[in-house]
Structures are given as structure tokens and as C-alpha cells.
Amino acid sequence: MATPTLTPTDLGTRISTLAEAAPEKHRRGLWRSRTTSVLRHTVVIIACLLMIYPLLWMLGSSFKPTEEIFRDLSIVPRHWDFSNYSTGWNSLTYQFGKYMLNSAAIVMGCLLGNLVSCSMAAYAFARLQFRGRRIWFAVMLVTIMLPIHVIIVPRYVMFQHLGWVNTFLPLIVPSLLATDAFFIFLMVQFFRGIPMELEEAARLDGCGHARIFLQVMLPLSVPALATTAIFTFIWTWNDFFSQLVFLTSDDVKSAPLALRMFLDSSSGSSWGPMFAMSVVTIIPIFLIFLFGQKYLVRGIATTGIK
Amino acid sequence: MSAITELRSMKRKRGTPATKTSTNLRRSDGKAAAVFLAPWFLGLVTVTLFPLVASLYLSFTKYDLLSSPQWVGFQNFVDLFHDERIWQSLKVTMLYVVTSVPLQLGVALLVAVLLNQGMKGLAFYRSVIYLPSLMGGSVAIAILWREIFGEEGLLNKFLALFGIHGTGWVSNPDTALWTIVLLHVWTFGSPMIIFLAGLRQIPDMYYEASQLDGASRWRQFRSITLPLLSPIIFFNLVMQVITAFQAFTQAYVVSGGTGGPSDSTLFYTLYLYQEGFSNLHMGYASAMAWVLVLIILALTGLNFWLSKFWVFYGD
Numbered sequence: 370m371a372t373p374t375l376t377p378t379d380l381g382t383r384i385s386t387l388a389e390a391a392p393e394k395h396r397r398g399l400w401r402s403r404t405t406s407v408l409r410h411t412v413v414i415i416a417c418l419l420m421i422y423p424l425l426w427m428l429g430s431s432f433k434p435t436e437e438i439f440r441d442l443s444i445v446p447r448h449w450d451f452s453n454y455s456t457g458w459n460s461l462t463y464q465f466g467k468y469m470l471n472s473a474a475i476v477m478g479c480l481l482g483n484l485v486s487c488s489m490a491a492y493a494f495a496r497l498q499f500r501g502r503r504i505w506f507a508v509m510l511v512t513i514m515l516p517i518h519v520i521i522v523p524r525y526v527m528f529q530h531l532g533w534v535n536t537f538l539p540l541i542v543p544s545l546l547a548t549d550a551f552f553i554f555l556m557v558q559f560f561r562g563i564p565m566e567l568e569e570a571a572r573l574d575g576c577g578h579a580r581i582f583l584q585v586m587l588p589l590s591v592p593a594l595a596t597t598a599i600f601t602f603i604w605t606w607n608d609f610f611s612q613l614v615f616l617t618s619d620d621v622k623s624a625p626l627a628l629r630m631f632l633d634s635s636s637g638s639s640w641g642p643m644f645a646m647s648v649v650t651i652i653p654i655f656l657i658f659l660f661g662q663k664y665l666v667r668g669i670a671t672t673g674i675k
Numbered sequence: 676m677s678a679i680t681e682l683r684s685m686k687r688k689r690g691t692p693a694t695k696t697s698t699n700l701r702r703s704d705g706k707a708a709a710v711f712l713a714p715w716f717l718g719l720v721t722v723t724l725f726p727l728v729a730s731l732y733l734s735f736t737k738y739d740l741l742s743s744p745q746w747v748g749f750q751n752f753v754d755l756f757h758d759e760r761i762w763q764s765l766k767v768t769m770l771y772v773v774t775s776v777p778l779q780l781g782v783a784l785l786v787a788v789l790l791n792q793g794m795k796g797l798a799f800y801r802s803v804i805y806l807p808s809l810m811g812g813s814v815a816i817a818i819l820w821r822e823i824f825g826e827e828g829l830l831n832k833f834l835a836l837f838g839i840h841g842t843g844w845v846s847n848p849d850t851a852l853w854t855i856v857l858l859h860v861w862t863f864g865s866p867m868i869i870f871l872a873g874l875r876q877i878p879d880m881y882y883e884a885s886q887l888d889g890a891s892r893w894r895q896f897r898s899i900t901l902p903l904l905s906p907i908i909f910f911n912l913v914m915q916v917i918t919a920f921q922a923f924t925q926a927y928v929v930s931g932g933t934g935g936p937s938d939s940t941l942f943y944t945l946y947l948y949q950e951g952f953s954n955l956h957m958g959y960a961s962a963m964a965w966v967l968v969l970i971i972l973a974l975t976g977l978n979f980w981l982s983k984f985w986v987f988y989g990d
Contacts, residue, residue: 409794416786417803420861424807426829427819439827442836490715499708503685509715510682512723516921516971518947519964522957523729524722526740546718553715554681578707607813609924610944614952625814632818632931640822647815654809662802665809669868 431645438640450641454649457642461630462619465646468627471537471616472606472650475623478541479549479605483597486547488590491556492582496568506557512550517611525614539615540608544601552597555668559593560586596668599661603654624650680910734962739955751962761963763938764946765970767852768920771942772974775859776915780908783863787870788900801871804864811862817928821845824854845929848939855925855940866911873907874900902987909986913978920971923948943967 422444429444431453437446458465493499494506528539547553567589568581576584587594612623622630628650631643658665734751736744755761786804790797810816823829826843834841844850881899890898901908926934926942934941934949947967951960 406794409789409792410796413786413789413794413800417800420804420807423816423819423823423829423861424810426823427815439822439829439832442829442832486714486718489711493708493711497704497708497711499705502708505712507682507685508719512719514917514971514975515723515727516917516964516967518921518944519730519961519968520723520726522733522951522961522964523726525952526729526957527726529740543718543722545714546722547715548718548722550715578704578711582711603809607810607924609812609814609927610948613927613948628814628818629928632821632928643818644822647818650815651810651813654813655806658802658806658809665805666801666868669865669872 427644428648431641431648433641435639435641438644453641453645456639457631457646457649460639460642461627465624465627465649467620468622468624469649471621472624475537475540475612476602476605478537479544480598480601482541482544482547483549483552483601484594486545487549487552487597488556488587488594489582490547490553491560492578492586494553495557495560496586497578509550509553512548513554521611521614528615534615535618535621537616537621540605540611549601552601555597556590556593559590563589592664592667595661595664599657599664600668602657606653680906730961730964733958734965736958737956738958738961740957741955744958747958751959752966754959755962755966760938760941760946764934764941764943767934767939767941768922768943771852771856771859771922772916772919775856776912776919778856779860779863780866780911780915782860783866784870784904784908786863787867787874788896790867791871791874801864801868805868806864808862808864811858812924814924814928816858817925820854820858820925821929824850846936848935848937851929851936851939855922855929858925859919859922866915869907869911870904873904877903905986906988909978909982913975916974916978917971920967920974 425444426442429446430438432449432451433446433453434448434450435453437448461468490509494502494509524539525534528534531538533539533542543549563586567585571581571585607625609625612626616622616626628643628646631639631646733744735746735748737747737750738744790800794800807816821828824844825831826846828844830844831841842850844854877900881903882895885895885899921944922942923944926940926945927948930936930940930945932945932949934945943963944967947960947963950956950963
């Protein structure tokens, strides 16, 4: 609709007509908004169902006997079969729990690394004056965007010489050395928002940087630390590429690698156990999703995580 | 807000002294900074910069991990140029990037706008829609995808209800890539949350004023929502293009590590992995990695250049 330019008198009449029309229009608007609202909710609910249908189907299938899985679309099993879980748990070289524990060990190492070393680096970038700060900060930002593929080959060679291949070290040590620069950036952003007065007060009381960092900044940064922890957990747990490269012998394989072995071994008859173990590997992510909601949403919204 | 805006503003502010923080109390910062930055700096040198330089060197060599690297000059890059599978993998990856990224962001924007009309239960819907993006990158979901789009899979069972006989979507070279594109679109929840946060920043009065002027919904979307959201859309576009170009897990699992059927899901990184770690052509893989970096740089540059025409910065 084109908008004519308004002269002052025009504006006056227009306002009065708008005022007159208002109650009627309001009523109509209310009715209309109610139908559109119902319509909108319906659309969104259908969309949501469609979104999580595959997940529910996987969950349902993990309780179905294998021959029932592809028979129909239903989510609820006709015959409940819990044996998929025990079969899947025991069908690889080691019990599936071992692979889960391997994954957990890697995640714990990365968590420790990212929380400690990234927050330390972030404190320096956010609060300390030192020579070349801007340049190093820019370097740090650029490393966020560096593809892992361009360093993975020499890293592999290097770690092989150190005898670290088929241990968790190649996956954990980079985190201990704050290589996930994304989290440094996240915490720099957060630290900048903390009022400077708090630290200055602490400094006047004789606190050094160590105490300011540990007793002022970190306690105030729980939301940023929680976001870091949650995303470290999810990304490390889901990581596949670097684990595929560095973990090749059976006893150190992580849960995603073990899960993939089902595809190699499956002759088409072990779908049930495979789905069961898929569900098992997803449970930790789902728990994080349930209990970390607040930090997840806030973390994404404020930092624009991918 | 983002790493990119940060770099932009750093560039703009160059030259002005960084004395915003009170410097009168600071003397011993240099020493403290050395301590706080020590782990990061050590990591930067040993596991980032050194491998970066080493991979540049390796890209000019023949190296199979067993014997020491042999200098071959530009041979790897010449071979690369004549390697049909490289071109195939570039084609597949580009196709994936130019379809999955805009589709995912488009759906995310659409749903964000739909949800942003003051709906009740927003938090609930948002969570449900967001759930897939937490799991989308995992092997479990890639396996699930294989079974949904298999010959006997869920989708074909669904199509059979309408009497349609579907193909094996994953085993058909014409459709295999699209199942992976769909998987990426399915994870539109995280950009949607970013868009929702951005939408909330737009003052209501813009909409009210335009409503008085008789602007239609569509007009409001085009003239208010899109321009004000464009920096956020742009940031997401840049980051998604970078990550989509490195997509690996889904293609690896769906194709069983081969990039098949007939190389139709041979993503660039998948081919790189095969060359480097299955065939132990580490020099060649390094050359591929550097080409990848150059392509990503070029695409990012292109994105920035294009942004002049559609991204609106209010400042």
C-alpha cells in the first residue's frame, strides 16, 4: 500500500478517523488474531513433531525386535524388546561402556583445559595491558577460523613421534593449551562486561592479579564458564574427525568410533542393537540439553555460536 | 558481538591509543600477562603455528610417514589440478555449501519470525526445535539418517502410504547428497535462536510507526526486519560457509567412509582424509589442506565484498 505524504490538516483528520474506527477494528483484530494464533500454533506444533519424529523413531526402534523396525512408521513398539541394549552393549570387542568411558575421559580433559587455560588467556586479553596486545588478540581471533585440516597432518606426525597416537593426549593437550580459541573470545566478551570498579577496589585492598582473577572475576563469570563447559562437552562428545585420526586401536576408541563399527560389522541384522547404542551415546547430550537450557540459549544468543 | 565484528572494529579503531582502561594503577601487567597467557602462547606455537608452517612445507613434498619427506616442488599442486576426484569433491562440496547454508538460514529466519509474534510457549517450541542441532553432528544421527533414507527406510515406508515407490535415497548417486543437505537444514535451531535474539533487539515502535503508515506485513519484513537483522544474518552466513566447507562426519558415516555412491558424497575433507590417512599421501593431503584454506579465504572475502550490497549497519 502506498503512503501519501501528509499535510498537517490531513494528519488531524486521519487521527480522528483512526480513533473512531479503533474499537470496531480492535474487535475484528481480536477475532482475527485468535484464529491466526490457533493456526500459528498448529503450524508450529506440526513442525516440532516433524523435527523430533526421527529422534522418537530411533528411540522407539531401539526397543523393537529388528524385524519390526522397518515394518511401519510407528514410534511405539508392538513387541517391547529390551534385549537390543544388552546385545548392543556386548557385541563389539569391548563392552560399550568402555567406549563411553573413553569418551568421558576425553571430555573431562578438554573441559579442564578449556575452563582453566581459556579463562586465563581471556583475563589477560580483557584486563591486562601489555605490549602487542592488539596483535596477539587479532591472532587469537584468526585462529578461531582456521580449519583443523590444515594442521592435522603435521600434528599427527608430531604426536606419532611423541608416541601419543592411540592415547587421549592428542585430543586433550591442545585443549589444555587453550587451542579452542573460541572460548577465549567468549570469555573476553564476558569479562569486559564486568565493572572495572570491583577489581580496582580489590587492588586497593592489596590483591594481585592472581587473586583478582580467582576471587573476583571467576565467581562473577559462572554463566560464561557454564556456557564454555556445556559447549565443550557437546562438541567434544560429538567430535569425530580428530578422534578418527588419533584413535585407531580398539581399546582407546571413543563412543562415536565404536558406534561406527556397527556399520562395518552389520550384515543388516543388527539394526536394533545399533539403534540402542545410538540412543546410549545421545543420552549425555540430551541430559545437557535438559539441565543446561538456560546457558545453552543464552550462550548461543549472545555469542552467535555456530 | 561476534569475532568478525570484533576484527572489523579493531581495524576501524586502529591508531587510537588503547587507554580506555585506567592505566595509572598498572605497572606489573607485562609480567602477569606472560603468566596468564603462557598456556595459550605455548599452544599457539606448538600445536597451531608450527603445524601450520610444517604443513606448508609438507605440501611441497612427497611424504608417506615411513621415509622422510622428499621435496617435489609444485608437483602436488600440479597433480591436484589434474585429479578428477578433486574436482568431483569440489563440485560436491560447493553444491552442498550453496544449497544447505542458505536453506538452513532461510528456514531459521522464517521460523524465528513466526515464533517472534508474541506466541505463548515460545520457550518450549524453541527448545524442541533446537534439540536436533545439538545432535546433528553426531555419528548416532548420521546412522539414523542412513536408515531413514535407505531402500527399506522410514521415508520409503511413508511414501508407500501414498503408493509411491521411493528409491534407496542414500544408495542413489542422484539423491545421496540431498539427504545430507536435509540433515544440515534439520539443524536450523541454533541460527534460529540467534535470529530470535536479534529480532528482540528491534524496537517495537518501528513496526508501530510503519503500521500507522499502512505498511503490510511483508513490507515490514522487507523494510524493517531484514535490514536490521542483516548484520546477524551476514555473520551466520560467513561462519556457516566456513564450517559447511569442512563438513565431514555425516558424509563419512552415510557413505561408509567411501564418499560413494560413485563419489556423490565425496566431500573435500573426506577426500583429504582418505588421501592423508588411508593412502598415507601426507604431502598431497597437506597441499589439499592449503587449497582448502585458500578457497575458504576466497569465499569469505567474496562474502564480505557482497555484504556491501545487502548488509545494513546502522552506525
